[in-house]
Amino acid sequence: MIEVAIVGGTGYTGIELLRLLARHPKVRVKVITSRAEAGLEVAELFPSLRGHLSLAFSPPSVDVLTECDLVFFATPHGVAQAMMAALIDRGVRVVDLSADFRLRDADIWARWYGQPHGSPELIERAVYGLPEVNREQIREAQLVACPGCYPTAVQLGLLPLLEQELVDPASLIANAASGASGAGRQAKIDNLLAEVADSFKAYACGGHRHLPEIEQGLRAVQPERAVPAQVTFVPHLLPVVRGIHATLYATAIAATGDLQALFEERYAGEPFVDVLPAGQHPQTRSVKSSNMCRLSVFQPQQRDTVVVLSVIDNLTKGASGQAVQNMNIMFGFAEEAGLDHVALLP
Amino acid sequence: MIEVAIVGGTGYTGIELLRLLARHPKVRVKVITSRAEAGLEVAELFPSLRGHLSLAFSPPSVDVLTECDLVFFATPHGVAQAMMAALIDRGVRVVDLSADFRLRDADIWARWYGQPHGSPELIERAVYGLPEVNREQIREAQLVACPGCYPTAVQLGLLPLLEQELVDPASLIANAASGASGAGRQAKIDNLLAEVADSFKAYACGGHRHLPEIEQGLRAVQPERAVPAQVTFVPHLLPVVRGIHATLYATAIAATGDLQALFEERYAGEPFVDVLPAGQHPQTRSVKSSNMCRLSVFQPQQRDTVVVLSVIDNLTKGASGQAVQNMNIMFGFAEEAGLDHVALLP
Amino acid sequence: MIEVAIVGGTGYTGIELLRLLARHPKVRVKVITSRAEAGLEVAELFPSLRGHLSLAFSPPSVDVLTECDLVFFATPHGVAQAMMAALIDRGVRVVDLSADFRLRDADIWARWYGQPHGSPELIERAVYGLPEVNREQIREAQLVACPGCYPTAVQLGLLPLLEQELVDPASLIANAASGASGAGRQAKIDNLLAEVADSFKAYACGGHRHLPEIEQGLRAVQPERAVPAQVTFVPHLLPVVRGIHATLYATAIAATGDLQALFEERYAGEPFVDVLPAGQHPQTRSVKSSNMCRLSVFQPQQRDTVVVLSVIDNLTKGASGQAVQNMNIMFGFAEEAGLDHVALLP
Amino acid sequence: MIEVAIVGGTGYTGIELLRLLARHPKVRVKVITSRAEAGLEVAELFPSLRGHLSLAFSPPSVDVLTECDLVFFATPHGVAQAMMAALIDRGVRVVDLSADFRLRDADIWARWYGQPHGSPELIERAVYGLPEVNREQIREAQLVACPGCYPTAVQLGLLPLLEQELVDPASLIANAASGASGAGRQAKIDNLLAEVADSFKAYACGGHRHLPEIEQGLRAVQPERAVPAQVTFVPHLLPVVRGIHATLYATAIAATGDLQALFEERYAGEPFVDVLPAGQHPQTRSVKSSNMCRLSVFQPQQRDTVVVLSVIDNLTKGASGQAVQNMNIMFGFAEEAGLDHVALLP
Secondary structure: OEEEEEEOOOOHHHHHHHHHHOOOOOEEEEEEEOOOOOOOEHHHHOHHHOOOOOOEOEOOOHHHHHOOOEEEEOOOOOHHHHHHHHHHHOOOEEEEOOOOOOOOOHHHHHHHHOOOOOOHHHHHHEEEOOHHHHHHHHHHOOEEEOOOHHHHHHHHHHHHHHHOOOEOHHHEEEEEEEEHHHHOOOOOHHHEHHHHOOOOEEOOOOOOOHHHHHHHHHHHHOOOOOOOOOEEEEEEEEOOOOOEEEEEEEEEOOOOOOHHHHHHHHOOOOOOEEEOOOOOOOEHHHOOOOOOEEEEEEOHHHOOEEEEEEEEOOOHHHHHHHHHHHHHHHOOOOOOOOOOOOOOOO | OEEEEEEOOOOHHHHHHHHHHOOOOOEEEEEEEOOOOOOOEHHHHOHHHOOOOOOEOEOOOHHHHHOOOEEEEOOOOOHHHHHHHHHHHOOOEEEEOOOOOOOOOHHHHHHHHOOOOOOHHHHHHEEEOOHHHHHHHHHHOOEEEOOOHHHHHHHHHHHHHHHOOOEOHHHEEEEEEEOHHHHOOOOOHHHEHHHHOOOOEEOOOOOOOHHHHHHHHHHHHOOOOOOOOOEEEEEEEOOOOOOEEEEEEEEEOOOOOOHHHHHHHHOOOOOOEEEOOOOOOOEHHHHOOOOOEEEEEEOHHHOOEEEEEEEEOOOHHHHHHHHHHHHHHHOOOOOOOOOOOOOOOO | OEEEEEEOOOOHHHHHHHHHHOOOOOEEEEEEEOOOOOOOEHHHHOHHHOOOOOOEOEOOOHHHHHOOOEEEEOOOOOHHHHHHHHHHHOOOEEEEOOOOOOOOOHHHHHHHHOOOOOOHHHHHHEEEOOHHHHHHHHHHOOEEEOOOHHHHHHHHHHHHHHHOOOEOHHHEEEEEEEOHHHHOOOOOHHHEHHHHOOOOEEOOOOOOOHHHHHHHHHHHHOOOOOOOOOEEEEEEEOOOOOOEEEEEEEEEOOOOOOHHHHHHHHOOOOOOEEEOOOOOOOEHHHHOOOOOEEEEEEOHHHOOEEEEEEEEOOOHHHHHHHHHHHHHHHOOOOOOOOOOOOOOOO | OEEEEEEOOOOHHHHHHHHHHOOOOOEEEEEEEOOOOOOOEHHHHOHHHOOOOOOEOEOOOHHHHHOOOEEEEOOOOOHHHHHHHHHHHOOOEEEEOOOOOOOOOHHHHHHHHOOOOOOHHHHHHEEEOOHHHHHHHHHHOOEEEOOOHHHHHHHHHHHHHHHOOOEOHHHEEEEEEEOHHHHOOOOOHHHEHHHHOOOOEEOOOOOOOHHHHHHHHHHHHOOOOOOOOOEEEEEEEOOOOOOEEEEEEEEEOOOOOOHHHHHHHHOOOOOOEEEOOOOOOOEHHHHOOOOOEEEEEEOHHHOOEEEEEEEEOOOHHHHHHHHHHHHHHHOOOOOOOOOOOOOOOO
């Protein structure tokens, strides 16, 4: 049994961590912080937790956090950077769900996030927490940077093709759609139900912060000699609460062989990646509330374009579930501990 | 570890039973029947179950069912009536999720369901499976008739008031709304997304089949001398997948005293009924995917009308979750076994 | 051709006024004000208006407003009260969509809105703009106070019963549900899609500001000798953008006779009230985008409780459409001018 | 004033035609046919039309149809093929909303629709009804084949790029999403609200019937020497009632110059194509209920991939609105007659 803390627990990744950890057999949530809601019972804010958890928000304090075995950051970008050094110095292990330590290059981070990186010296200490790529490094890591939601769905869909150099890395397309919880629990007119329900739109077509993370992650699995992956990434806003669907396009540059077999083999041992039988299309509801990623691969009309479909729950495999999966790996728990939910369908 | 069968597993209460039982520590689903889909892997129909369950639909067979410790009926009305005698005779225990054995009077059943009752002689063997009222009888029952979804939400909301004779039983109002999964997994134009999304309506205002069940259940808890409960019941169709919200109105006929305390005391020991703090309003999402019923009680403007708000997930506490709860009671398992989900919020 | 102004045009009632007036044959929108967005093209904020309207927001100015034939207030409460005297003095006609002049008693207004009334002396000048009751007074009015959305749906449903004294005025129940646009275009966490989609809840059960307006309106049509109408009003939040559905309950105190005929006769000449054929249930989508109210009346199980179902589009008949209807009456236009939309179904 | 008939009026394109034609200044709907609903008042089936239209469904009859100036087919594929010769022979003008006469090659039609073409000899008489390409031919046409919903959105987005040969025609990608009304008003489990709400998926990734239509339409505008357009088309199902959003990708093969200016010029005179200001993203709600197509063009990160965003209402510009637009052109009415709706936002 380990004791963990959650910094910034009033957002959707915070409540999702609580939902998962409340039933985790090896974990007790000891601390959950929020400046704004300090003193409030968690279940007052999130009535779904009534009866499952007795815990109040407390103000953030490094001293309190260091008494925990693990600290999750479920904060807006910038916060983890400011507090990280103190925690790392005292030997605390950290899983950061924010974007603070995902990018390996502090300058690129600064350009996309519009502010200088607060702890550039710690970047090299961070392991990118995509278990399907970095499981071994995660095991020993002190600081794990959890992937973004879109990058998780996109990378899991494209990895097998890039690892095997079957497609042109220079012309990848990631057309993705996310439920509104991906925009966070913040008071903004743009995310009101009356603004986004019963509608659909692309956004950030000129450039989204997840683009450099996606390209970095894809390049990391390419053979060294390969042309670096380049992605056109267009996110869309789905009028649902949860779910990411990525439709990925790549141009075959070699005989693609049996793509279905390739994908099945690549993910054969993975507890949270499911390659659907040939011809099926994944639905976001087939992973809702679960940590699963479901994938399909097509080569329509036997032409050169390969299409991969990838779905996750943005709050689970796209955020808090993956954070728990990383924790499980770091502490030697069964990787599926606390993550064995059957998706909620219907 | 017991072995169970599900008769009629292709509907929403069937898939919900599978979701719950796939993670139940004491139960193995041995058989799931469907004439139409015999031979098909369950996970082909419900991809959320991929990796959680390896089982194919089989044609219904009394011989196979009798090898199980418990049989769930998740069938349209009429089916359980036709097969029940054979199972009861052989000593099989049954939890029937359909309407077949809910009503104590075969004539009333025949009138509301438009056909003669198929096994009137078995009605008296059935225990009405609302644990908050009949827990002791359920323990020993061979045949449990699971309550309907609306009747569960309505009865749990009104019981404390009727037991204490605080309100006029002759003028109760149950205004309720259900998500579209309540209409079942049947090909009907009326339930297409393009027909019911982005809209709201009442239906069956002239008379809904759950009305006699609601009145029967309420009368069963009234003191003998009381005027029999009479309810105006108006169901509505919500453009969501899951959830029932009942708004209940009753006229106080006595000093109501501390209604909040009354409700809290009535449900103090109940694992699946949660009375919210005074002044809060329950949301259906606070119980989504969970077996919980959450309640609030108000007396607006200190006038005579008492308002009770009651929410459940129609597929869980309103159907399959309550069926599992009944099974747990029948077999002496912990009542919360397999039912300890935190509701999915957001 | 008249020229009109809209004060406070950045909310949903503002954009809905523009949608309706852009196609009105007798009206030109000359001015639309917004402090926050002054200088911005209206179509930048509301792209649906591109190509239909060339107009920019301007700061509010009494001088500019007085050059118009009519001023609409589409503002939060308190704003119209502050500006009204200046406009009234200069002879401008006003249709106020806010709550500022709906209540006849400034003290009651102050109690429910938590601040003193800003122009109590003007209250008696205001005509309550429900054409089905006050058409003649509206014709001559200088200041029309447009009814709230819930009060419109509730009053149209209950008027025939109270006018004829068929039901007990002391025990009326108005159970109503509104789409999320009713909460306005304001940045609030509570109205995010991720908070309210896929859920349903009651709110303000202890007391909603529309309650005194509803009771005042109902009492105004009762015969003098009658017991004053008293309503238990419970609003609910629907996860749709537009639409109000009111389910109204009243106890018959006399032989009710042919209620269907009563309702049909009461509304025979009304262009925007449609009594459905007996036995049908109105759906909110059947009035979406239109100024129509559709009604049904039931007496379930031939018992004493009368049930009326009433649907409107909260932004049209519940706000801006009714405002345009009032304008049409005030200026002698055809009452349906600019309001002849067929509802958007599906 | 012309008189028109609608064959097959019980589907969504039928009701949408009625919505538009009920307010059209130059048209009277004389006949609407349905075998299944013959005798039923249209407003019984579609309550939104109550008060706007007094018309009953009648059985289809060539004699009756030939008395009309124009016949709309709003039927499943195959029906118009069977009846067309009789109408054409008698000189009736026809706008066919079905797929029957969209493809120029009867063999390709047969392959994608799984049956022989019923009137191959009439194909050459049909004009493809995309006014932005074929306005002049439509004017004189006796038989107009209305484009499919996806093909309309996709072609309008890609035309300017292909006409100017700015992109590689061999590697076009059309990633599109449609509201559920696109699947028609048919009783299918797959389209129940409980199946598709709160979810998102791709479908027909291996090949959708709109693919050959899209490619045919794009090739028709390419210069003769060009490599024929080839498209990877992946449709998705949106959990909304109305709306299509196409996200289109093409690889620049020349200096693209000012794409914004290119699009604005191409559509400068078009009443129903709106190019948004640079940097804006179209939303489906900005065209809901209207005949408008709104477009944006991007070149993300100044790389080679051009992205075009295109939204329409699938039932309006994607079907019945475009049919009315074609009728307006055929009969010399103002092209916007009956189509001047402001989109319904919010």
